[in-house]
Amino acid sequence: MNTTSAPAGGSWEELVTVALLGTERRRPPGCGPAQDAPTVLLDAAAVETLRRRAGVRPARAAARPEPAAPDPRPPLPPAAARRLTLLLADRPGTGGGGGGRRGTTPDLMELLPQWLALANARGFAPPPQTLPALLDAARGRTDLRPAALTFAGPRALWLARLNTDWRFALRSAPGGGTALPDPAEPERVQQLWQEGLFAERVALLTAIRARRPAAARELLATTWATERAEDRLMFLDSLRSGLCAADEPFLERALTDRSRNVRATAAELLSALPDSALAARMAARAGSCVAVDRTRGVPTIVVEAPHECDPSMERDGVVPKAPAGRGERSWWLGQLVEAAPLSTWPRRLGGRTPEDIVALPVADDWQNELHAAWCRAAVRQRDPGWSRALLGPPSAPEAGGPGAVSLAERSKLLAMLDSAERAEWVAGFIGTHGLSEAFQLLGVCAVPWAGPLGRAVVDALNIARDAGSYPWSFSGVMGLAERCLDPAEAVRLEALTGIPDEPENAAPGAGSYWAEAFQRLVTTLRLRATMTKELTPPAPT
Numbered sequence: 001m002n003t004t005s006a007p008a009g010g011s012w013e014e015l016v017t018v019a020l021l022g023t024e025r026r027r028p029p030g031c032g033p034a035q036d037a038p039t040v041l042l043d044a045a046a047v048e049t050l051r052r053r054a055g056v057r058p059a060r061a062a063a064r065p066e067p068a069a070p071d072p073r074p075p076l077p078p079a080a081a082r083r084l085t086l087l088l089a090d091r092p093g094t095g096g097g098g099g100g101r102r103g104t105t106p107d108l109m110e111l112l113p114q115w116l117a118l119a120n121a122r123g124f125a126p127p128p129q130t131l132p133a134l135l136d137a138a139r140g141r142t143d144l145r146p147a148a149l150t151f152a153g154p155r156a157l158w159l160a161r162l163n164t165d166w167r168f169a170l171r172s173a174p175g176g177g178t179a180l181p182d183p184a185e186p187e188r189v190q191q192l193w194q195e196g197l198f199a200e201r202v203a204l205l206t207a208i209r210a211r212r213p214a215a216a217r218e219l220l221a222t223t224w225a226t227e228r229a230e231d232r233l234m235f236l237d238s239l240r241s242g243l244c245a246a247d248e249p250f251l252e253r254a255l256t257d258r259s260r261n262v263r264a265t266a267a268e269l270l271s272a273l274p275d276s277a278l279a280a281r282m283a284a285r286a287g288s289c290v291a292v293d294r295t296r297g298v299p300t301i302v303v304e305a306p307h308e309c310d311p312s313m314e315r316d317g318v319v320p321k322a323p324a325g326r327g328e329r330s331w332w333l334g335q336l337v338e339a340a341p342l343s344t345w346p347r348r349l350g351g352r353t354p355e356d357i358v359a360l361p362v363a364d365d366w367q368n369e370l371h372a373a374w375c376r377a378a379v380r381q382r383d384p385g386w387s388r389a390l391l392g393p394p395s396a397p398e399a400g401g402p403g404a405v406s407l408a409e410r411s412k413l414l415a416m417l418d419s420a421e422r423a424e425w426v427a428g429f430i431g432t433h434g435l436s437e438a439f440q441l442l443g444v445c446a447v448p449w450a451g452p453l454g455r456a457v458v459d460a461l462n463i464a465r466d467a468g469s470y471p472w473s474f475s476g477v478m479g480l481a482e483r484c485l486d487p488a489e490a491v492r493l494e495a496l497t498g499i500p501d502e503p504e505n506a507a508p509g510a511g512s513y514w515a516e517a518f519q520r521l522v523t524t525l526r527l528r529a530t531m532t533k534e535l536t537p538p539a540p541t
Contacts, residue, residue: 011048012048012052014029015028015029015041015044015045015048018041019041019045023037023038023041024037027040028040028041028044029044065158065161068155069154069155069158070154071125071153072125073123073124073125073153074123074124074125075124075125075127076119076124076126076127076535077124077534079534080119080124080531080534080535081127081130083115083531083534084115084119084126084127084134085130085133086108087108087112088112088130088133088134088137089133090107090108090109103516103520104516104519104523105520106482106520106523106524106527107479107524109137110479110483111483111524111527111528111531112137113144113147114447114483114528114531115531116150118531118532118535119151119535120147120150120151122535122537124151124535125153126151126152126153128155131155131156131159132159134148134152134156135148135152135160135163135165135166135169136165138152138168139166139168145168145169145172146172149172149173152169157169157170157173171199180192180200180204180207181204183207183211183212183215189204189208189219192204193205193219193222193223198231198234201235202234202235202238205219205235205238206238206241209238209239209242210241213241213242213244213247214246216238216239217239217246217247217250220236220239220250221250229257229259229261229262232254232257232259233262233265236254236266236269237265239251239269240269243269243272243273244273245275245276247269248273248276248277251266251269251270252266252277252278254266255267255270255278255316256315263315263317264317264319266317267316267339268317268339268380270317271317271338271339271340271341271380272380272381274341274343274381278317278339279339279340279341281312281316282316282336282339282341283340283341283344285306285313285336285340286333286336286337286339286340286344287340287344287348288304289304289305289333289336289337290302290303290337290345290348290349290370291348291349292349292350292360293363298361299350300360300361300362300363301349301361301362301363301366301370302362302363303333303362303363303366303369303370305329305330305332305333306329306336307329309328309332313332313336317335317339318332318335318336318339319331319335320332330366333366333369333370333373334369334372334373334376335373336373337370337374337377338376338377338380339377340377341381342354342374342378342383342386345374353389354385354386354388355388355389358371358374358390358392371390374386374390375390375413378390378413379412379413379415379416382416383416384416384417387413387414387416388417388421390413391410391413391414391425393428394425394426394428394429394432395428395429395431395432407440407441408440410440410441411440411441411443411444414426414441414444414445415444419445419450420450422444422445423445423446423449423452423453424452424453426438426441426445426453426456427450427452427455427456428456429441430456430457430460431459431460434460434463434464435457435460435461435464435474435477438460438477439476439477439480442477442480442484443480445484447483447484448484448485448486448487449486451486454485454489455489457477457481457485458481458485458489458492458493458496461474461477461478461481461496461518462496465496465500465510465514465518466500468510468511469510470510471510471513471517472513475517478517478521481521482520482521482524482525483524485521485525487525487526487528487532488529489525490522490525490526493521493522493525494522496514496518497515497518497519498515499511499512499514499515500514500515
């Protein structure tokens with residue numbers, strides 16, 4: 001600071017204005033002709049800054065935050081803790097993960113979900129110093145949040161209250177992280193239900209429903225008439241858990257709700273109760289539209305779709321207005337068949353099995369509409385028998401199977417089967433049709449893939465490699481294989497890591513790409529095996 005003379009005064013706003021305009025256009029207050037204007041401005045700013053700071057009254061110290069709740073889980077083994085640090089360091093934006101060609105290096109960030117699932121299954125607690133990076137990773141990837149927050153435990157909620165970037169953890173926690181009263185404490189339950197925030201009330205209703213379904217329904221009934229439509233919809237959706245016949249009277253009353261969305265949800269829940277009055281009404285309506293014509297040379301299903309959507313159909317959840325490009329009658333028929341119990345059809349169609357019914361020809365181009373509605377019904381009612389019939393054999397030449405008209409529908413039907421049957425079916429599909437249409441089907445199979453499915457995928461990749469196929473078109477399946485193949489397959493894959501002889505019609509550079517991809521696959525499988533070993537507690541001695 002210039003000490004030859006005291007700097008001139010001036011308000012902070014004046015000094016800022018001079019700095020913005022520049023001292024050549026406006027001189028600082030009190031600056032003489034012989035003085036250096038920039039120096040005077042800086043001196044004046046220093047004095048004003050000191051004056052402003054000296055005049056600030058000390059504020060009351062903020063309350064010290066309460067300590068984080070203890071985490072009673074055992075700590076990670078040291079090797080697993082080091083592995084977690086490496087996985088989190090590979091996130092985008094940390095400098096660990098680079099773009100471009102991956103080479104033979106495993107994609108560590110794609111292995112983080114599996115690592116978290118294993119750590120949660122073992123019941124370990126994270127090292128406290130990794131929680132910020134873990135929360136940052138979950139912030140950037142919503143698919144990670146459930147597993148990441150389960151693993152992070154109570155300390156994640158404590159940190160989230162101190163950092164707005166991590167507030168998603170509070171939104172994801174039941175009741176925003178608020179401790180919920182025990183269902184056996186009726187006064188506290190009523191107080192939170194009457195006075196709590198919406199998220200707290202949803203969490204309370206969900207928690208009670210999981211333990212005492214009838215009590216949750218009765219609690220909801222106490223305020224149902226005064227709730228907002230959007231809140232009624234969310235509360236009603238909580239009844240999906242533990243849905244039973246005792247819920248029917250409440251759901252029947254909800255069919256007359258002012259909100260169309262609430263009525264539709266109530267109708268959907270009632271149709272999932274095969275013995276409900278709504279299910280019987282839908283069965284009667286759908287049954288009157290579908291019959292078997294035995295006068296033809298081959299028994300054939302004939303369809304007479306509804307000619308109108310009457311008020312009673314609307315009350316039971318049938319949407320009267322068809323989407324653009326869809327015929328009204330086919331739209332109404334699809335909704336009736338979807339909501340009717342699947343047990344309707346063997347009785348209605350001559351005692352036939354689901355396989356026999358699906359195999360019957362359908363007159364007048366109604367087959368796609370009828371089968372698509374049966375697919376939706378099989379998924380809604382979680383019926384493995386009908387799902388199996390609509391899927392048909394995996395070797396069927398039709399692209400969509402006998403009943404399913406798209407791969408998306410096939411994926412939903414596969415999810416209704418047990419994991420072993422699902423894997424066997426997809427393995428058969430790959431053996432017949434290859435991998436080009438299998439990506440969506442592989443996504444519903446349990447991890448790690450069962451032996452037959454893993455072998456089918458590897459065999460199909462090997463065939464594509466030997467044929468010189470365009471390799472990048474299989475990158476999605478290869479990525480799935482890295483995450484889903486049983487690590488024991490690494491030994492078998494060693495033979496495929498060399499550069500193969502390329503056929504004349506092979507894509508340029510295909511051989512080296514396939515070798516690189518198989519090397520990365522083997523490296524990733526071995527890394528997954530190591531991760532599992534690191535998270536396995538030593539056997540007691």
